Amino acid sequence: MTPGPSAAPEPPDGVLARAVRILSAFDTRSTALTVSELSRRSGLPLSTTSRMVAELVRHDLLARTDDGRRIRVGVRLWELGSRAAPTRGLREAALPFMEDLHTVVRHHVQLGVLEGHDVLFVERLSARNAVINVTEVAGRLPLHASSSGLVLLAHADTEVQAMVLAGPLRPYTADTITSPDRLRVHLAEIRRTGFVHTPGHIRPAAAGVAVPVRDDRDRVIAALGVVVPNDDTAVRVVPALRAAAQGIQRTMTTPDRA
Incomplete structure (x- = not known):
């Protein structure tokens, strides 16, 4: 048969x-x-x-x-x-400070964490007439392209940095950093200044500004960023971003959260 x-x-x-x-x-x-x-x-x-x-x-x-x-x-x-999300405590600590920051910028405020070779956005606040922004909650972007991703990459392990620098580095606009040598210099500058400004790196009309969020051991655990219009006023939000990041750090290390 x-x-x-x-x-x-x-x-x-x-x-x-x-x-x-x-x-x-x-x-x-x-x-x-x-x-x-x-x-x-x-x-x-x-x-x-x-x-x-x-x-x-x-x-x-x-x-x-x-x-x-x-x-x-x-x-x-x-x-x-x-129930089991590892970022739940971080999001809960960050949200009040993100809300305060949002009343200042009136555009997008977002919180990102390192996930592999991407930045994973775990929270975002927006407004109806805010500048265009491609990020979404539970969405990802390559580390080299966004302000939050660059902050996380600047403080990532050397192995992660080496793999990202090895490319490919996808261009979103003409201003996206796609040169490994230029990216290496940029990461050193982020570590020196404590913030990053990415004018037009993903959308020409938008600029990202981000700072690190640290834990009680001074380890960078997240990036707090804003997406605002790409103009000369974008970097003025840096002091407010730093104050919010410090507030998140204090909240994360209080005895009832430790």
């Missing part, structure tokens, strides 16, 4: 690894995807993706949109992530 056509071989990943690949297919701009899109983005066979999605939906980690055609992240996954 001639055997029929065999099914496509299962990928060697374990069940958990496959689930992670499916969950990682979502991003801040693609919050609802079809099963076919999830299959393509995750690199898993359609049959495997369909089966995994059904299981994740059953456990409320994923959910179907009202029309049933697309899949989105489930509320339970958000709930579990919020």
Whole structure:
């Protein structure tokens, strides 16, 4: 008897690894995807993706949109992530100071942490008529491109710095730093001055200004930044940024948070 056509071989990943690949297919701009899109983005066979999605939906980690055609992240996954988020204490400490800073700048105030070779934005305050800004909560940018990323890169381990300097350094505008030698000099300047100003590095009309946020051991744990119009007034916010960062540090090291 001639055997029929065999099914496509299962990928060697374990069940958990496959689930992670499916969950990682979502991003801040693609919050609802079809099963076919999830299959393509995750690199898993359609049959495997369909089966995994059904299981994740059953456990409320994923959910179907009202029309049933697309899949989105489930509320339970958000709930579990919020409980265990390592940045929760940092965000809670930072938010009052970010709100005060926001009343001064009236544009964007954001808090970023180092995640791999990116800056991951864990909080952001904005305003209706604020200057254009590409960052979003839970969004990422390369370390070399944004003000927050440059602050974190300047204080990162030498291994991280070496890998970023090795490139590629993606240009967003003509002002984005894409030369390793120039970037190396810029990082030294950030460590010397304690802040960074990035006029037009991601969008020509916008400027980023950021300072480090430190813990009680003087380690840089985050970057506090603003995105404001790209004009001569941008750097005037540096004293307010520094005061807010110092306030966050004091709050993080009080006895009830230590």
